[in-house]
Amino acid sequence: LLARWPSSPKVDLITTDGFLYPNEVLRRENLMERKGFPESYDIGALLRFLSAIKAGQPNVQAPRYSHLVYDVLPSEFTTVDRPDILIFEGINVLQARNLPAGGRIVPMVSDFFDFSIYIDADETIIHNWYVNRFMNLRKTAFRDPTSYFNRYASISETAALAIAEGLWENINLKNLRENIVPTRPRADLILRKGQNHLIDMVALRKL
Template sequence: MTSGPPDRTLRELAEDLAERRPSRPRVVAVGGGVAVGKSTVAAGLATALEAAGAGPVAVVATDGYLLPNAELAARGLTERKGFPESYDLPALRELLRDVRAGEGPLRAPVYEHRLQDRVPDAAIVVDRPATLVLEGLAALDERIADLVDVAVYVDAAEELAASWYLDRFRAWRIAAANDPGAFLHPLRDMPDADAEALAMRVWETVNLPNVRANVLPGRARADVVLVKDVGHALRIG
């Protein structure tokens, strides 16, 4: 696993984790709300762990365990995407159990944000890592908590997360404009104000209620809370 230079806070966390590396493979879960930068934190932590001698490290996103869009539609769960019932948690539990047992190589499903869907037949190979970094909205779900060795919660003020969410939407929409296969391609000709209003309705009616009800409780179970401030600066809370 490679990435850019990790944040100093992540280096310090990785060095601490490296000092108390267990005798068997472990799972480090990185959870938090929508758009707080869980993927970036997970990648940086993985790089820092390897640099601290705690590797090899694999990173898996819980997004890959979201049910495919077609299945969500068939179950009437399209508007509940990201809520606990929209994940294949039994399959995720199986992966975590096998990783901790030292089994492999294993395969984890892949989710592509360009498509906003799971990629058919695609997989990440997880081959007996010393540490698996699991990241995503469901990473601190209480139904997999018994299989997580270290729980990290990435926290940010709601207004900051909302602004980052909108920034991300704008970037994805620009990228989708000339990509007919992209999920946001149909919004290419919509006035910017209307498209952004649509995005914020999703934030207010789907993302924010889900985070408050199902993600935020994971903060109380976390071993480490990383607070993200203006400018994406991290500090231990």
Template structure:
């Protein structure tokens, strides 16, 4: 096996395009830890593929249970764990997207909740790129993974993931100063140092890191395409082992 090699979003897009069947709707999942950069990569891939394929990006966050329901079930502090998703709705939607228009729910990171105003309809694109969590088998249910034609896993070290998570939290914390409706406005009573510590020690190490270690990473061995992302955001292709680019 050759060493993992650098890959650009454009080259990755070409690899993904090679897995698409002309005339059919291809469904590809993109997963990895919270803060790995899945949304950014999905946007870059959609742009790279746009000249040749009609692509719709779907976030699994839209299939999270609403906050009211999570609160009633005592699950708010486990948001992002398998039991906080409507897995049945996600798998049914992905299957239906192959044959008819489907309504896709939307999620607001600022509100930290499903947002009906962000829902949209997609109508049989060439490629449905589904990014987010919820692909790892949980409780014997692998229906979401089975709804995919291919799975991409975006890997990174835990140290880098923690760094990116804290920086993302702080960006939302800063933005909340001008947006009192933001979920992150409640943390504005904290100073910057306290908020950064809260993001690292409470949210990341007690919630998101255990979710990664116990659940999310279980999708990694299932991935058809395995990527490793470095601190400088460069990507390396780990699997499949391709000796050279044409």
């Protein structure tokens, strides 16, 4: 839609998934069950990418991630060449860092944004979306033999539901409450969705 503006801006989209540490690193650091939490991202690489984009450098590479194999793809990149608009999507983009003593300059991801949007929903609705998606993926993507989650396609529906609820309770809900929802007030715009994914509230920060 942005690219349809009369000025025909060049629009690119990058997600933060590619800036996760590879599974090999997460396993070594005992962080696989913290995947998606702040410590599972290579913040240095993420900041270098955004800095290069902001500086107008050509052909900046972002690492690619595969949800099929549930890992960063080695030696595969998406090249971003001086876009007019870059949409940078991820659950961790508005998180603040611990500030060092002495006033030393420490950049934050959000320092590079001109405008930020937080997509919100009631916790119960997010829970339902997560579990329903997990159960639906058992009948589709999880059936692919190369899928990281293929083992969940052949177990019983009761067992799969228990796994989905456990993943939600022990990982996703904790991340939501501890690291995602606290960033909501930092957004310029909050869009709240209802159960059917339609927007039922818009909150714009008064500048």
